[in-house]
Amino acid sequence: MSKVRVLGLRKRFDKTIAVDGVSFEVGDGDFVVLLGPSGCGKTTTLRCIAGLETPDEGEIYIDDRLVNDLPPKDRDIAMVFQSYALYPHMSVYDNLAFPLKMRKYPKNEIERRVKEVARLLRIEDLLERRPRQLSGGQQQRVALGRALVRNPKVWLMDEPLSNLDAKLRVYMRAELKKLQKDLKITTIYVTHDQAEAMAMADKVAVMNHGKILQYAPPNVVYEKPADLFVAGFLGSPPMNFVEADLIERDSKILLDAGIFVYQLPDEVGSVVKGKVTSNKVVLGFRPEHMILSKNKIPETFFQANLYVVEPMGSNLIVDIKAGEYLLKAIVAPTVELPPLGERVWAGFIADRLHLFDAKTELAIL
Numbered sequence: 574m575s576k577v578r579v580l581g582l583r584k585r586f587d588k589t590i591a592v593d594g595v596s597f598e599v600g601d602g603d604f605v606v607l608l609g610p611s612g613c614g615k616t617t618t619l620r621c622i623a624g625l626e627t628p629d630e631g632e633i634y635i636d637d638r639l640v641n642d643l644p645p646k647d648r649d650i651a652m653v654f655q656s657y658a659l660y661p662h663m664s665v666y667d668n669l670a671f672p673l674k675m676r677k678y679p680k681n682e683i684e685r686r687v688k689e690v691a692r693l694l695r696i697e698d699l700l701e702r703r704p705r706q707l708s709g710g711q712q713q714r715v716a717l718g719r720a721l722v723r724n725p726k727v728w729l730m731d732e733p734l735s736n737l738d739a740k741l742r743v744y745m746r747a748e749l750k751k752l753q754k755d756l757k758i759t760t761i762y763v764t765h766d767q768a769e770a771m772a773m774a775d776k777v778a779v780m781n782h783g784k785i786l787q788y789a790p791p792n793v794v795y796e797k798p799a800d801l802f803v804a805g806f807l808g809s810p811p812m813n814f815v816e817a818d819l820i821e822r823d824s825k826i827l828l829d830a831g832i833f834v835y836q837l838p839d840e841v842g843s844v845v846k847g848k849v850t851s852n853k854v855v856l857g858f859r860p861e862h863m864i865l866s867k868n869k870i871p872e873t874f875f876q877a878n879l880y881v882v883e884p885m886g887s888n889l890i891v892d893i894k895a896g897e898y899l900l901k902a903i904v905a906p907t908v909e910l911p912p913l914g915e916r917v918w919a920g921f922i923a924d925r926l927h928l929f930d931a932k933t934e935l936a937i938l
């Protein structure tokens with residue numbers, strides 16, 4: 574059993590507010606990802622949990638025990654960093670054994686645990702090698718093994734895969750997720766890579782400017798983003814945004830975006846009307862929810878110019894220019910398109926439309 578609870582965490586470095594009131598809970602055995610752009614406070618949050626930074630304010634609990642005043646070594650956590658920091662002069666075996674030797678485990682217990690971890694990570698054949706004789710992926714496994722070998726209560730990982738090449742990163746993230754699920758180690762994992770967060774997390778905390786903007790399972794942050802930042806940060810290519818004026822006419826709610834006027838269904842319109850703080854809104858629709866057609870069809874309601882086509886193999890990313898907007902659509906390779914520069918009809922799936930208050934940036938739909 575191990576849970577982590579962070580309450581009202583604040584940390585400032587001189588004038589920089591690195592962490593600005595962060596609270597979240599990690600359930601026993603959960604894999605939580607802190608996701609956000611560089612500088613948003615992910616590493617500082619993790620280092621506070623590890624005890625490597627002292628918070629200015631806030632409480633950190635591991636299993637209901639307040640650990641603020643415990644030194645890192647007494648928190649029963651293991652941390653994996655971006656740089657593997659293996660001891661270059663030691664064999665893989667000795668690297669794995671090191672945390673146990675430091676804690677004066679008996680020799681046979683050390684051997685048993687090192688072999689067990691090596692088997693789990695499939696590095697049994699590498700135990701006699703030195704780190705420089707290993708590939709990047711193998712080094713990373715040794716680093717993970719060293720964090721595992723003590724069987725810690727909590728795993729803290731700071732961008733542990735970001736030094737690997739793209740293919741290995743995708744491979745290792747699945748391996749790591751499988752390992753975490755098998756061992757049920759409560760894990761807090763930091764990344765700036767939204768695809769990695771989506772793929773690995775049970776819950777994602779999306780951060781910006783030292784704050785958590787949304788904390789929810791990956792499908793929820795993707796399908797129901799709480800605000801404009803979250804909506805734009807998850808998804809590749811990202812969500813399309815179009816600014817619009819909200820107009821009420823003959824008891825209908827219209828969104829006038831310049832490039833089109835979109836009428837909200839009545840029941841949706843009344844919800845939106847009750848939530849907006851002004852008549853300025855931002856429409857959001859994901860590329861995969863756009864519909865393109867060479868000729869007008871019922872689902873398309875505005876015109877654009879075909880700007881460029883990016884074939885991705887299983888689908889196409891199609892960029893279209895509508896007024897000042899460059900919108901991205903993901904469509905099947907079988908969709909019939911006009912030649913580049915010519916008119917294309919466009920629309921989006923109505924019930925996948927997101928709407929944000931332009932002033933507060935909060936989601937209203």
Ligand SMILES: Nc1ncnc2c1ncn2[C@@H]1O[C@H](COP(=O)(O)OP(=O)(O)O)[C@@H](O)[C@H]1O
Pocket residue numbers: 586589590591609610611612613614615616617618
């Ligand atoms: N030791 C430090 N001294 C001064 N500023 C720091 C220190 N550590 C982090 N910061 C600043 O705090 C902010 C958050 O940093 P960090 O937690 O490393 O973000 P992230 O891991 O999300 O990229 C950044 O503006 C960073 O420059």
Ligand SMILES: [Mg+2]
Pocket residue numbers: 615616617731
């Ligand atoms: Mg960082």
